[in-house]
Amino acid sequence: MKKIILIFIGLMALSVYAMPNVVTVFANQHSFYKSSNIMCISCHFDIKGQVETGDVFFKHKEAALNNTYTTYLAIGGISYDTVTRNITVYGNYNWYWNGSVWINDSNPSQYKNETLDENRNGAIDSGELCMLCHGIISGMKAHAGSMAVAACDDDRCHGNRNYIYDDPLILGISANVSAAGYNISSNNIHSVYYLTLGNQSSPYPEAALFGYTHGNIYNNYVSRGYYSCLGCHSEISMNINLVRSQTYNHSGTNEPRGRYQ
Numbered sequence: 001m002k003k004i005i006l007i008f009i010g011l012m013a014l015s016v017y018a019m020p021n022v023v024t025v026f027a028n029q030h031s032f033y034k035s036s037n038i039m040c041i042s043c044h045f046d047i048k049g050q051v052e053t054g055d056v057f058f059k060h061k062e063a064a065l066n067n068t069y070t071t072y073l074a075i076g077g078i079s080y081d082t083v084t085r086n087i088t089v090y091g092n093y094n095w096y097w098n099g100s101v102w103i104n105d106s107n108p109s110q111y112k113n114e115t116l117d118e119n120r121n122g123a124i125d126s127g128e129l130c131m132l133c134h135g136i137i138s139g140m141k142a143h144a145g146s147m148a149v150a151a152c153d154d155d156r157c158h159g160n161r162n163y164i165y166d167d168p169l170i171l172g173i174s175a176n177v178s179a180a181g182y183n184i185s186s187n188n189i190h191s192v193y194y195l196t197l198g199n200q201s202s203p204y205p206e207a208a209l210f211g212y213t214h215g216n217i218y219n220n221y222v223s224r225g226y227y228s229c230l231g232c233h234s235e236i237s238m239n240i241n242l243v244r245s246q247t248y249n250h251s252g253t254n255e256p257r258g259r260y261q
């Protein structure tokens, strides 16, 4: 019991210590937190190990290094023009690229060029990666009581049965990447898993995102649809015990009869 109290006091102390210093970089909009203050992995150290292994996280680190993409997520982008670099956001507002930042056409005092490479070392470190799925996509930058969880089948990540909002052009990727969730929800042999889980709630509450309800929400919670993605794209392994049917020797005179009745 004493130990638990000590751990608790330690955590409290750490959370006070972890209170980020807000550094306002862009006027009237968001604030930045220095990487030294984003201490996700000081408390969630187990998860650091997970994001350092596997192709999936490598791909997400690549995406997170792309400022066009992180800005697109942070402002609620749904389509991207590869020529002009304009980003259209939900509600059909346009943000144009002026050579160094994106500016909101309908409110030019808002401008942004989001980066997750907080320590500017040209790479996304494991601690910086957390914010791709737990931060910018929801507009959150730090724990405010609870943390948002953007699951694989979020509209603006890999899509789901209702919406495909992530424009593949933004990363020069194939449409399959941004529509993986949509594809698996329709006409696919594995759809039944996805659709069944999509009608159940995960423990993570829906985050208020850019004023619309995402297609992977069930009962005000993120749905469990993404569990089906994890089924094939994680280290979850299954121990299947196949019961083989008894073989029948067609030329054996002593085989038991009546098997086909």
Ligand code: HEC
Pocket (backbone or CB within 6 Å): 011, 014, 015, 018, 038, 039, 040, 041, 042, 043, 044, 130, 131, 134, 141, 142, 143, 146, 147, 148, 149, 204, 205
């Ligand atoms: C001071 C320690 C500490 C730091 C720093 C910290 N967390 Fe947490 N986090 C916690 C604790 C404690 C919980 C609650 C665990 C529980 O409910 O089982 C938690 C819960 C979470 C959850 C689950 C939320 C939910 O609704 O269930 C997520 C996601 C999360 N943290 C992400 C992050 C991210 C991303 C960062 C960096 C921005 C971060 N955490 C930094 C201590 C911390």
Ligand code: HEC
Pocket (backbone or CB within 6 Å): 040, 041, 044, 047, 048, 051, 060, 126, 127, 129, 130, 131, 132, 133, 134, 149, 150, 151, 152, 202, 226
């Ligand atoms: C590719 C997206 C992605 C990245 C990157 C990511 N997470 Fe998560 N995180 C998720 C999803 C999805 C869940 C819900 C997982 C589940 O249901 O098991 C989650 C769950 C969590 C939880 C809650 C676990 C629980 O038991 O409730 C914590 C804490 C957390 N993440 C912290 C982190 C930290 C710290 C990092 C960075 C080292 C990180 N995450 C990076 C997507 C991500």
Ligand code: HEC
Pocket (backbone or CB within 6 Å): 152, 153, 158, 174, 176, 177, 178, 180, 181, 182, 184, 190, 225, 226, 228, 229, 230, 231, 232, 233
């Ligand atoms: C039945 C297993 C299975 C399920 C379920 C599944 N995937 Fe996949 N996924 C695959 C396989 C196999 C590939 C192809 C891998 C390869 O070619 O290297 C793939 C490829 C992908 C790709 C890369 C596509 C490309 O064209 O490069 C993404 C992104 C992806 N899946 C995301 C998801 C998401 C998100 C979900 C859940 C909504 C999901 N997957 C569910 C098996 C699955």
